[in-house]
Amino acid sequence: MTVPKTVLEGSEAVAEAVRQCKPGVIAAYPITPQTHVVETLARMIADGELDAEMIRVESEQSAMAACIGSQATGVRSYTATASQGLALMHEILFIASGMRLPIVMTVANRSLSAPLNIWNDQQDSIASRDSGWIQLYVEDAQEAYDTHIQAFRIAEEIHNPVMVCMDGFVVSHTYENVLIEEDSKVSEFLPEYKPLFSLNPKKPVTMGALGTPEYFVRFRKQQQDTLKKALETISKANEEFAKAFSRKYGNGLIETIGMEGAKHAIITMGSVTGTIREVAEEAGVGIIRVRSFRPFPAEEIRKACEGLESVGVIEKDISIGASGALYDEARSALYSLKNRPKVSGFIAGIGGRDITPSHILEIAKKIKEGEERTEWVM
Amino acid sequence: MIEIRFHGRGGQGAVTAASLLAKAAGLDGKYAQAFPAFGVERRGAPVRAFCRISERKITLRSQIYSPDFIVVLDDTLLGLPEITEGLKKDSVAVINTKSRPQLKQKTFCYDATSLALEMLGKDIVNTAMLGVFAKASGLVSISSIEKAIEENFPPRLAEVNAKLVRTAYERTE
Structure with a gap:
Protein backbone atom coordinates (compact mmCIF):
# COMPACT_ATOMS: atom_id res chain seq x y z
CA MET A 1 0.00 0.00 0.00
CA THR A 2 1.29 3.48 -0.78
CA VAL A 3 1.53 5.90 2.14
CA PRO A 4 -1.68 7.93 2.54
CA LYS A 5 -0.47 11.55 2.33
CA THR A 6 -3.32 12.94 4.39
CA VAL A 7 -2.62 13.17 8.11
CA LEU A 8 -5.81 13.67 10.10
CA GLU A 9 -6.91 13.59 13.71
CA GLY A 10 -8.84 10.38 14.49
CA SER A 11 -11.97 12.42 15.23
CA GLU A 12 -11.71 14.20 11.87
CA ALA A 13 -11.39 10.86 10.09
CA VAL A 14 -14.58 9.66 11.81
CA ALA A 15 -16.39 12.88 10.85
CA GLU A 16 -15.31 12.34 7.21
CA ALA A 17 -16.77 8.81 7.27
CA VAL A 18 -20.03 10.02 8.81
CA ARG A 19 -20.30 12.84 6.25
CA GLN A 20 -19.87 10.31 3.45
CA CYS A 21 -22.57 8.09 4.97
CA LYS A 22 -25.01 11.04 4.77
CA PRO A 23 -27.06 10.85 7.96
CA GLY A 24 -30.17 13.06 7.87
CA VAL A 25 -30.05 13.79 11.59
CA ILE A 26 -27.19 14.23 14.04
CA ALA A 27 -28.20 14.82 17.66
CA ALA A 28 -25.42 15.25 20.19
CA TYR A 29 -24.28 16.82 23.42
CA PRO A 30 -20.61 17.76 23.81
CA ILE A 31 -18.35 15.69 26.04
CA THR A 32 -14.58 15.14 26.04
CA PRO A 33 -13.02 13.32 24.17
CA GLN A 34 -15.81 12.94 21.61
CA THR A 35 -16.14 16.69 21.01
CA HIS A 36 -13.99 17.03 17.88
CA VAL A 37 -16.15 14.53 15.97
CA VAL A 38 -19.36 16.49 16.36
CA GLU A 39 -17.59 19.88 16.07
CA THR A 40 -16.22 18.81 12.70
CA LEU A 41 -19.64 17.56 11.57
CA ALA A 42 -21.25 20.86 12.67
CA ARG A 43 -18.71 22.74 10.56
CA MET A 44 -19.41 20.46 7.60
CA ILE A 45 -23.15 21.19 7.89
CA ALA A 46 -22.50 24.95 8.21
CA ASP A 47 -20.22 24.87 5.15
CA GLY A 48 -22.83 22.99 3.12
CA GLU A 49 -20.71 19.83 2.83
CA LEU A 50 -23.34 17.73 4.59
CA ASP A 51 -27.10 18.11 4.32
CA ALA A 52 -28.21 17.06 7.80
CA GLU A 53 -30.21 18.44 10.69
CA MET A 54 -27.96 19.07 13.69
CA ILE A 55 -30.05 18.87 16.85
CA ARG A 56 -28.25 20.43 19.81
CA VAL A 57 -29.90 18.71 22.72
CA GLU A 58 -29.67 19.39 26.45
CA SER A 59 -28.22 16.01 27.46
CA GLU A 60 -27.02 12.69 26.10
CA GLN A 61 -30.24 11.05 27.20
CA SER A 62 -32.03 13.48 24.90
CA ALA A 63 -29.45 12.92 22.15
CA MET A 64 -30.32 9.23 21.99
CA ALA A 65 -34.05 9.96 22.36
CA ALA A 66 -33.85 12.37 19.41
CA CYS A 67 -31.98 9.78 17.33
CA ILE A 68 -34.69 7.23 18.14
CA GLY A 69 -37.37 9.66 17.00
CA SER A 70 -35.67 10.56 13.74
CA GLN A 71 -34.57 7.01 12.93
CA ALA A 72 -38.16 5.81 13.56
CA THR A 73 -39.38 8.20 10.85
CA GLY A 74 -36.99 6.47 8.46
CA VAL A 75 -34.04 8.88 8.59
CA ARG A 76 -30.46 7.70 9.02
CA SER A 77 -29.36 9.07 12.41
CA TYR A 78 -26.03 9.42 14.17
CA THR A 79 -24.62 10.53 17.49
CA ALA A 80 -21.34 10.43 19.40
CA THR A 81 -20.55 10.38 23.08
CA ALA A 82 -18.19 9.17 25.80
CA SER A 83 -17.97 8.32 29.47
CA GLN A 84 -20.64 10.01 31.64
CA GLY A 85 -22.53 10.84 28.46
CA LEU A 86 -22.86 7.17 27.56
CA ALA A 87 -23.79 6.40 31.17
CA LEU A 88 -26.53 9.03 31.07
CA MET A 89 -27.78 7.47 27.84
CA HIS A 90 -27.90 3.99 29.33
CA GLU A 91 -31.67 3.82 29.76
CA ILE A 92 -32.31 4.91 26.18
CA LEU A 93 -29.72 2.52 24.69
CA PHE A 94 -32.03 -0.39 25.47
CA ILE A 95 -34.97 1.38 23.85
CA ALA A 96 -33.01 1.99 20.62
CA SER A 97 -32.00 -1.66 20.39
CA GLY A 98 -35.36 -3.00 21.57
CA MET A 99 -37.08 -0.95 18.88
CA ARG A 100 -34.54 -2.33 16.41
CA LEU A 101 -33.47 1.10 15.16
CA PRO A 102 -30.17 1.00 13.24
CA ILE A 103 -28.60 4.10 14.82
CA VAL A 104 -24.81 4.42 14.61
CA MET A 105 -22.92 5.96 17.50
CA THR A 106 -19.25 6.73 18.09
CA VAL A 107 -17.95 6.19 21.59
CA ALA A 108 -14.62 7.91 22.23
CA ASN A 109 -13.75 5.64 25.13
CA ARG A 110 -13.08 7.33 28.46
CA SER A 111 -13.15 6.29 32.10
CA LEU A 112 -16.16 6.80 34.37
CA SER A 113 -16.08 9.07 37.44
CA ALA A 114 -15.37 9.23 40.37
CA PRO A 115 -12.70 10.45 40.82
CA LEU A 116 -13.22 12.75 37.85
CA ASN A 117 -10.98 11.59 35.03
CA ILE A 118 -11.15 12.60 31.38
CA TRP A 119 -8.64 10.06 30.10
CA ASN A 120 -8.96 6.85 28.14
CA ASP A 121 -10.05 3.45 29.26
CA GLN A 122 -12.93 1.29 28.03
CA GLN A 123 -15.06 1.19 31.17
CA ASP A 124 -17.81 3.29 29.58
CA SER A 125 -18.69 1.05 26.64
CA ILE A 126 -18.02 -2.14 28.61
CA ALA A 127 -20.62 -0.94 31.13
CA SER A 128 -23.07 -0.78 28.18
CA ARG A 129 -22.29 -4.23 26.85
CA ASP A 130 -25.69 -5.71 27.79
CA SER A 131 -27.70 -3.02 26.02
CA GLY A 132 -28.34 -4.98 22.82
CA TRP A 133 -26.03 -2.78 20.73
CA ILE A 134 -23.34 -4.22 18.49
CA GLN A 135 -19.94 -3.04 19.77
CA LEU A 136 -16.95 -2.82 17.43
CA TYR A 137 -13.56 -1.77 18.85
CA VAL A 138 -11.03 -0.16 16.50
CA GLU A 139 -7.25 0.05 16.63
CA ASP A 140 -6.36 3.25 14.76
CA ALA A 141 -7.75 6.21 12.82
CA GLN A 142 -7.92 4.33 9.51
CA GLU A 143 -9.92 1.54 11.09
CA ALA A 144 -12.14 4.09 12.85
CA TYR A 145 -12.90 5.64 9.46
CA ASP A 146 -13.45 2.28 7.75
CA THR A 147 -15.54 0.83 10.57
CA HIS A 148 -18.02 3.71 10.62
CA ILE A 149 -18.75 3.09 6.95
CA GLN A 150 -19.24 -0.61 7.70
CA ALA A 151 -21.30 0.18 10.82
CA PHE A 152 -24.14 1.89 8.94
CA ARG A 153 -24.32 -1.04 6.55
CA ILE A 154 -24.31 -3.66 9.32
CA ALA A 155 -26.88 -1.75 11.39
CA GLU A 156 -29.29 -1.27 8.52
CA GLU A 157 -28.95 -4.80 7.20
CA ILE A 158 -30.05 -6.40 10.47
CA HIS A 159 -32.03 -3.52 12.03
CA ASN A 160 -29.86 -3.15 15.09
CA PRO A 161 -27.87 -0.20 16.44
CA VAL A 162 -24.05 -0.22 16.32
CA MET A 163 -21.53 1.46 18.61
CA VAL A 164 -18.07 2.07 17.19
CA CYS A 165 -15.65 2.29 20.11
CA MET A 166 -12.35 4.12 19.62
CA ASP A 167 -9.95 4.90 22.42
CA GLY A 168 -10.38 8.49 23.55
CA PHE A 169 -7.32 10.70 22.92
CA VAL A 170 -5.15 7.75 21.91
CA VAL A 171 -7.16 7.49 18.68
CA SER A 172 -9.61 10.42 18.84
CA HIS A 173 -6.96 13.13 19.37
CA THR A 174 -4.02 11.56 17.54
CA TYR A 175 -3.00 12.63 14.04
CA GLU A 176 -2.19 9.78 11.67
CA ASN A 177 -2.01 9.00 7.97
CA VAL A 178 -5.53 8.19 6.83
CA LEU A 179 -6.80 7.33 3.39
CA ILE A 180 -10.16 9.02 2.80
CA GLU A 181 -12.03 7.29 -0.03
CA GLU A 182 -14.05 8.97 -2.78
CA ASP A 183 -17.58 9.97 -1.71
CA SER A 184 -19.03 8.02 -4.66
CA LYS A 185 -17.23 4.81 -3.64
CA VAL A 186 -18.69 5.08 -0.13
CA SER A 187 -22.18 5.68 -1.55
CA GLU A 188 -21.76 2.59 -3.67
CA PHE A 189 -20.81 0.51 -0.63
CA LEU A 190 -23.60 1.89 1.54
CA PRO A 191 -26.99 1.71 -0.14
CA GLU A 192 -29.70 4.22 0.69
CA TYR A 193 -31.47 3.51 3.98
CA LYS A 194 -34.81 1.78 3.38
CA PRO A 195 -36.57 1.02 6.68
CA LEU A 196 -39.00 -1.90 6.93
CA PHE A 197 -41.42 0.27 8.88
CA SER A 198 -41.41 3.96 9.67
CA LEU A 199 -43.54 6.50 11.46
CA ASN A 200 -45.75 8.17 8.90
CA PRO A 201 -49.11 9.87 9.58
CA LYS A 202 -50.44 8.56 6.26
CA LYS A 203 -49.83 4.98 7.31
CA PRO A 204 -49.93 4.92 11.11
CA VAL A 205 -48.07 2.25 13.07
CA THR A 206 -47.25 1.88 16.77
CA MET A 207 -43.62 1.54 17.76
CA GLY A 208 -42.32 0.73 21.22
CA ALA A 209 -45.68 -0.43 22.51
CA LEU A 210 -46.30 -2.23 25.81
CA GLY A 211 -44.95 -5.79 25.66
CA THR A 212 -46.82 -8.11 27.94
CA PRO A 213 -44.78 -11.07 29.25
CA GLU A 214 -45.72 -13.50 26.48
CA TYR A 215 -44.59 -11.00 23.82
CA PHE A 216 -41.74 -9.34 25.67
CA VAL A 217 -39.79 -12.58 26.01
CA ARG A 218 -40.09 -13.12 22.25
CA PHE A 219 -38.75 -9.64 21.53
CA ARG A 220 -35.73 -10.29 23.75
CA LYS A 221 -35.12 -13.70 22.18
CA GLN A 222 -35.24 -12.09 18.73
CA GLN A 223 -32.61 -9.56 19.80
CA GLN A 224 -30.38 -12.38 21.00
CA ASP A 225 -30.90 -14.34 17.76
CA THR A 226 -30.18 -11.20 15.74
CA LEU A 227 -26.93 -10.49 17.51
CA LYS A 228 -25.81 -14.10 17.06
CA LYS A 229 -26.62 -13.73 13.36
CA ALA A 230 -24.73 -10.44 13.35
CA LEU A 231 -21.47 -12.41 13.65
CA GLU A 232 -22.01 -13.35 10.02
CA THR A 233 -23.17 -9.85 9.00
CA ILE A 234 -20.05 -8.23 10.49
CA SER A 235 -17.76 -10.75 8.75
CA LYS A 236 -19.55 -10.19 5.47
CA ALA A 237 -19.31 -6.40 5.78
CA ASN A 238 -15.56 -6.80 6.38
CA GLU A 239 -15.23 -8.99 3.25
CA GLU A 240 -17.34 -6.68 1.06
CA PHE A 241 -15.38 -3.70 2.35
CA ALA A 242 -12.14 -5.44 1.38
CA LYS A 243 -13.48 -5.99 -2.14
CA ALA A 244 -14.43 -2.34 -2.48
CA PHE A 245 -11.49 -0.67 -0.72
CA SER A 246 -8.71 -3.31 -0.45
CA ARG A 247 -8.49 -3.15 3.35
CA LYS A 248 -9.72 -5.68 5.88
CA TYR A 249 -9.48 -6.40 9.57
CA GLY A 250 -8.99 -10.10 10.22
CA ASN A 251 -12.30 -11.88 9.69
CA GLY A 252 -14.14 -8.80 10.93
CA LEU A 253 -14.72 -10.34 14.36
CA MET B 1 11.42 5.71 13.41
CA ILE B 2 12.29 9.17 14.71
CA GLU B 3 10.66 10.47 17.89
CA ILE B 4 10.26 14.17 18.63
CA ARG B 5 9.06 15.76 21.86
CA PHE B 6 7.81 19.34 21.93
CA HIS B 7 7.92 21.43 25.08
CA GLY B 8 6.04 24.68 25.43
CA ARG B 9 3.58 26.49 27.62
CA GLY B 10 -0.19 26.29 27.27
CA GLY B 11 -1.21 28.70 24.49
CA GLN B 12 2.12 28.67 22.64
CA GLY B 13 0.97 26.11 20.09
CA ALA B 14 3.14 23.09 20.90
CA VAL B 15 0.28 20.75 19.98
CA THR B 16 -0.32 22.57 16.68
CA ALA B 17 3.42 22.41 15.93
CA ALA B 18 3.46 18.63 16.45
CA SER B 19 0.40 18.11 14.24
CA LEU B 20 1.74 20.40 11.49
CA LEU B 21 5.01 18.49 11.53
CA ALA B 22 3.10 15.21 11.16
CA LYS B 23 1.06 16.65 8.30
CA ALA B 24 4.23 17.87 6.57
CA ALA B 25 5.84 14.43 6.96
CA GLY B 26 2.69 12.92 5.41
CA LEU B 27 3.01 15.28 2.45
CA ASP B 28 6.61 14.10 2.11
CA GLY B 29 5.23 10.57 1.73
CA LYS B 30 6.17 9.35 5.19
CA TYR B 31 4.16 7.84 8.02
CA ALA B 32 3.61 10.20 10.93
CA GLN B 33 1.82 10.35 14.23
CA ALA B 34 1.25 13.36 16.50
CA PHE B 35 -0.54 13.72 19.80
CA PRO B 36 -0.55 15.90 22.87
CA ALA B 37 0.34 14.77 26.38
CA PHE B 38 -3.35 14.57 27.19
CA GLY B 39 -4.15 16.69 30.15
CA VAL B 40 -6.19 19.53 31.44
CA GLU B 41 -4.96 22.46 29.39
CA ARG B 42 -4.10 25.67 31.18
CA ARG B 43 -2.58 28.77 29.64
CA GLY B 44 1.04 29.21 30.70
CA ALA B 45 1.49 25.76 32.24
CA PRO B 46 4.20 23.48 30.81
CA VAL B 47 2.78 21.28 28.03
CA ARG B 48 4.24 18.50 25.93
CA ALA B 49 3.34 17.19 22.51
CA PHE B 50 4.75 14.25 20.60
CA CYS B 51 5.49 13.39 16.99
CA ARG B 52 6.77 10.21 15.36
CA ILE B 53 7.99 10.01 11.76
CA SER B 54 8.80 6.76 10.01
CA GLU B 55 9.18 5.09 6.64
CA ARG B 56 6.95 2.27 7.93
CA LYS B 57 3.46 2.30 9.43
CA ILE B 58 3.60 3.47 13.05
CA THR B 59 1.68 1.29 15.49
CA LEU B 60 3.37 2.25 18.77
CA ARG B 61 0.89 4.17 20.96
CA SER B 62 2.76 4.98 24.14
CA GLN B 63 4.09 8.44 24.96
CA ILE B 64 7.64 9.32 23.96
CA TYR B 65 10.09 8.73 26.80
CA SER B 66 13.40 8.72 24.97
CA PRO B 67 13.17 11.22 22.11
CA ASP B 68 15.62 11.67 19.24
CA PHE B 69 14.78 15.39 19.21
CA ILE B 70 13.35 17.88 21.65
CA VAL B 71 11.92 21.17 20.44
CA VAL B 72 11.66 23.77 23.21
CA LEU B 73 9.42 26.73 22.42
CA ASP B 74 10.14 28.63 25.64
CA ASP B 75 13.57 28.77 27.26
CA THR B 76 12.14 29.55 30.70
CA LEU B 77 11.25 25.83 30.77
CA LEU B 78 14.89 24.78 30.53
CA GLY B 79 15.34 24.41 34.29
CA LEU B 80 12.67 21.70 34.47
CA PRO B 81 14.00 18.16 34.73
CA GLU B 82 11.30 16.89 32.33
CA ILE B 83 12.87 18.78 29.42
CA THR B 84 16.01 16.65 29.28
CA GLU B 85 14.41 13.50 30.71
CA GLY B 86 15.17 10.41 28.64
CA LEU B 87 17.49 12.18 26.20
CA LYS B 88 20.09 9.94 24.56
CA LYS B 89 23.73 10.85 23.91
CA ASP B 90 22.96 11.50 20.25
CA SER B 91 19.63 13.24 20.76
CA VAL B 92 19.38 16.76 19.38
CA ALA B 93 17.85 19.81 21.09
CA VAL B 94 16.22 22.62 19.13
CA ILE B 95 15.62 25.61 21.39
CA ASN B 96 14.03 29.03 21.02
CA THR B 97 16.44 31.23 22.95
CA LYS B 98 18.65 34.29 22.81
CA SER B 99 21.23 32.68 25.09
CA ARG B 100 23.45 29.60 24.71
CA PRO B 101 22.09 26.97 27.09
CA GLN B 102 24.59 24.24 28.04
CA LEU B 103 23.19 20.81 27.19
CA LYS B 104 25.18 17.59 26.86
CA GLN B 105 23.52 17.01 23.51
CA LYS B 106 23.99 18.76 20.20
CA THR B 107 21.90 21.93 20.37
CA PHE B 108 20.46 24.31 17.80
CA CYS B 109 19.54 27.68 19.25
CA TYR B 110 17.50 30.29 17.45
CA ASP B 111 15.81 33.45 18.66
CA ALA B 112 12.38 32.68 17.20
CA THR B 113 10.67 35.08 19.60
CA SER B 114 12.31 38.15 18.03
CA LEU B 115 11.53 36.90 14.53
CA ALA B 116 7.88 36.15 15.42
CA LEU B 117 7.49 39.59 17.03
CA GLU B 118 8.94 41.19 13.91
CA MET B 119 6.89 39.20 11.36
CA LEU B 120 3.67 38.35 13.22
CA GLY B 121 3.63 41.11 15.78
CA LYS B 122 3.02 38.37 18.34
CA ASP B 123 5.15 36.11 20.48
CA ILE B 124 3.89 32.89 18.87
CA VAL B 125 6.86 30.81 17.86
CA ASN B 126 5.47 27.37 17.03
CA THR B 127 5.65 27.77 13.25
CA ALA B 128 9.04 29.51 13.29
CA MET B 129 10.44 26.65 15.37
CA LEU B 130 9.25 24.17 12.74
CA GLY B 131 11.49 25.99 10.27
CA VAL B 132 14.40 25.71 12.69
CA PHE B 133 13.62 22.02 13.27
CA ALA B 134 13.42 21.30 9.53
CA LYS B 135 16.91 22.75 9.02
CA ALA B 136 18.40 21.14 12.13
CA SER B 137 16.98 17.67 11.45
CA GLY B 138 16.67 17.43 7.68
CA LEU B 139 13.67 15.19 8.39
CA VAL B 140 10.97 17.13 6.59
CA SER B 141 11.04 19.40 3.58
CA ILE B 142 10.44 23.07 4.21
CA SER B 143 8.02 23.13 1.25
CA SER B 144 5.84 20.49 2.92
CA ILE B 145 5.78 22.49 6.14
CA GLU B 146 4.73 25.56 4.16
CA LYS B 147 2.03 23.50 2.45
CA ALA B 148 0.78 22.08 5.75
CA ILE B 149 0.50 25.63 7.10
CA GLU B 150 -1.33 26.80 3.96
CA GLU B 151 -3.80 23.93 4.20
CA ASN B 152 -4.55 24.35 7.90
CA PHE B 153 -4.45 28.07 8.66
CA PRO B 154 -6.92 30.73 7.50
CA PRO B 155 -5.51 32.45 4.34
CA ARG B 156 -4.09 35.63 5.91
CA LEU B 157 -2.43 33.79 8.80
CA ALA B 158 -1.21 31.10 6.44
CA GLU B 159 0.65 33.56 4.27
CA VAL B 160 2.56 35.29 7.05
CA ASN B 161 3.29 32.02 8.90
CA ALA B 162 4.60 30.38 5.73
CA LYS B 163 6.96 33.33 5.29
CA LEU B 164 7.99 33.10 8.94
CA VAL B 165 8.76 29.39 8.74
CA ARG B 166 10.82 29.88 5.56
CA THR B 167 12.79 32.76 7.09
CA ALA B 168 13.53 30.78 10.26
CA TYR B 169 14.61 27.85 8.08
CA GLU B 170 16.97 29.96 6.00
CA ARG B 171 18.54 31.72 8.99
CA THR B 172 19.20 28.55 10.98
CA GLU B 173 22.81 27.37 10.84
Missing part, protein backbone atom coordinates in the same frame (compact mmCIF):
# COMPACT_ATOMS: atom_id res chain seq x y z
CA ILE A 254 -11.17 -11.02 15.47
CA GLU A 255 -7.80 -10.27 13.94
CA THR A 256 -4.90 -12.63 14.58
CA ILE A 257 -1.31 -11.43 14.32
CA GLY A 258 1.74 -13.69 14.39
CA MET A 259 -0.26 -16.71 15.57
CA GLU A 260 1.37 -19.27 13.28
CA GLY A 261 3.31 -21.66 15.49
CA ALA A 262 2.70 -19.48 18.55
CA LYS A 263 2.57 -21.16 21.97
CA HIS A 264 1.41 -18.05 23.82
CA ALA A 265 -0.87 -15.19 22.92
CA ILE A 266 -2.28 -11.89 24.11
CA ILE A 267 -6.00 -11.28 23.70
CA THR A 268 -6.94 -7.60 23.67
CA MET A 269 -9.10 -4.83 22.16
CA GLY A 270 -8.53 -1.38 20.71
CA SER A 271 -5.47 0.80 20.23
CA VAL A 272 -3.14 -0.97 22.67
CA THR A 273 -2.89 -3.67 20.01
CA GLY A 274 -0.56 -1.32 18.12
CA THR A 275 1.89 -1.13 21.00
CA ILE A 276 1.74 -4.91 21.43
CA ARG A 277 2.49 -5.33 17.68
CA GLU A 278 5.76 -3.44 18.24
CA VAL A 279 7.13 -6.04 20.65
CA ALA A 280 5.09 -9.22 20.07
CA GLU A 281 7.88 -11.02 18.24
CA GLU A 282 10.48 -10.10 20.83
CA ALA A 283 8.05 -11.13 23.57
CA GLY A 284 7.34 -14.46 21.84
CA VAL A 285 3.56 -14.03 21.75
CA GLY A 286 0.91 -13.91 19.07
CA ILE A 287 -1.96 -11.44 19.22
CA ILE A 288 -5.69 -12.05 19.06
CA ARG A 289 -7.44 -8.71 18.73
CA VAL A 290 -11.15 -8.80 19.46
CA ARG A 291 -12.85 -6.36 17.11
CA SER A 292 -16.45 -7.35 17.82
CA PHE A 293 -17.14 -7.54 21.56
CA ARG A 294 -20.90 -7.69 20.96
CA PRO A 295 -21.73 -10.07 19.48
CA PHE A 296 -18.94 -12.00 21.22
CA PRO A 297 -17.01 -14.24 18.80
CA ALA A 298 -16.51 -17.16 21.20
CA GLU A 299 -16.07 -19.76 18.46
CA GLU A 300 -13.41 -17.70 16.63
CA ILE A 301 -11.48 -17.10 19.86
CA ARG A 302 -11.67 -20.80 20.70
CA LYS A 303 -10.27 -21.73 17.29
CA ALA A 304 -7.49 -19.16 17.53
CA CYS A 305 -6.45 -20.49 20.96
CA GLU A 306 -6.45 -24.17 20.07
CA GLY A 307 -3.06 -25.72 20.89
CA LEU A 308 -1.78 -22.71 22.87
CA GLU A 309 -0.11 -23.23 26.24
CA SER A 310 -1.13 -19.93 27.75
CA VAL A 311 -2.92 -16.70 26.91
CA GLY A 312 -3.15 -13.38 28.68
CA VAL A 313 -5.95 -10.88 28.36
CA ILE A 314 -4.98 -7.20 28.45
CA GLU A 315 -7.94 -4.89 28.91
CA LYS A 316 -8.83 -1.35 29.93
CA ASP A 317 -11.85 -2.15 32.09
CA ILE A 318 -12.76 -3.94 35.29
CA SER A 319 -16.07 -5.43 36.32
CA ILE A 320 -15.45 -4.33 39.87
CA GLY A 321 -15.85 -7.27 42.23
CA ALA A 322 -15.27 -9.83 39.46
CA SER A 323 -12.62 -9.59 36.70
CA GLY A 324 -12.01 -7.80 33.44
CA ALA A 325 -15.01 -8.30 31.17
CA LEU A 326 -12.96 -9.60 28.25
CA TYR A 327 -11.05 -11.95 30.55
CA ASP A 328 -14.22 -13.56 31.86
CA GLU A 329 -15.74 -14.00 28.43
CA ALA A 330 -12.58 -15.22 26.72
CA ARG A 331 -11.94 -17.71 29.52
CA SER A 332 -15.50 -18.93 29.35
CA ALA A 333 -15.17 -19.36 25.56
CA LEU A 334 -12.12 -21.58 26.10
CA TYR A 335 -13.82 -23.80 28.70
CA SER A 336 -14.93 -26.39 26.14
CA LEU A 337 -11.45 -26.87 24.64
CA LYS A 338 -10.01 -30.28 25.48
CA ASN A 339 -6.57 -28.92 26.30
CA ARG A 340 -7.36 -25.39 27.17
CA PRO A 341 -4.55 -22.88 27.67
CA LYS A 342 -3.97 -21.21 31.03
CA VAL A 343 -5.57 -17.77 31.05
CA SER A 344 -4.22 -14.80 32.97
CA GLY A 345 -5.72 -11.32 33.09
CA PHE A 346 -4.09 -7.89 33.07
CA ILE A 347 -6.01 -4.74 33.91
CA ALA A 348 -4.02 -1.96 32.22
CA GLY A 349 -4.38 1.57 30.88
CA ILE A 350 -7.04 2.46 33.45
CA GLY A 351 -7.91 6.17 33.59
CA GLY A 352 -5.34 6.98 30.92
CA ARG A 353 -2.30 5.20 32.41
CA ASP A 354 0.19 4.82 29.58
CA ILE A 355 0.91 1.27 28.38
CA THR A 356 4.51 1.00 27.15
CA PRO A 357 6.38 -1.71 25.24
CA SER A 358 8.22 -2.64 28.46
CA HIS A 359 4.86 -3.25 30.17
CA ILE A 360 4.00 -5.64 27.36
CA LEU A 361 7.31 -7.50 27.66
CA GLU A 362 6.75 -7.86 31.41
CA ILE A 363 3.18 -9.08 30.87
CA ALA A 364 4.36 -11.59 28.24
CA LYS A 365 6.78 -13.08 30.77
CA LYS A 366 3.96 -13.53 33.27
CA ILE A 367 1.66 -15.05 30.65
CA LYS A 368 4.26 -17.70 29.90
CA GLU A 369 4.45 -18.67 33.58
CA GLY A 370 0.99 -20.09 32.94
CA GLU A 371 -0.48 -19.13 36.28
CA GLU A 372 -4.19 -18.24 36.22
CA ARG A 373 -4.44 -14.88 37.93
CA THR A 374 -5.47 -11.28 37.36
CA GLU A 375 -2.96 -8.49 37.85
CA TRP A 376 -3.11 -4.74 37.63
CA VAL A 377 -0.62 -2.69 35.66
CA MET A 378 -0.46 0.35 37.91
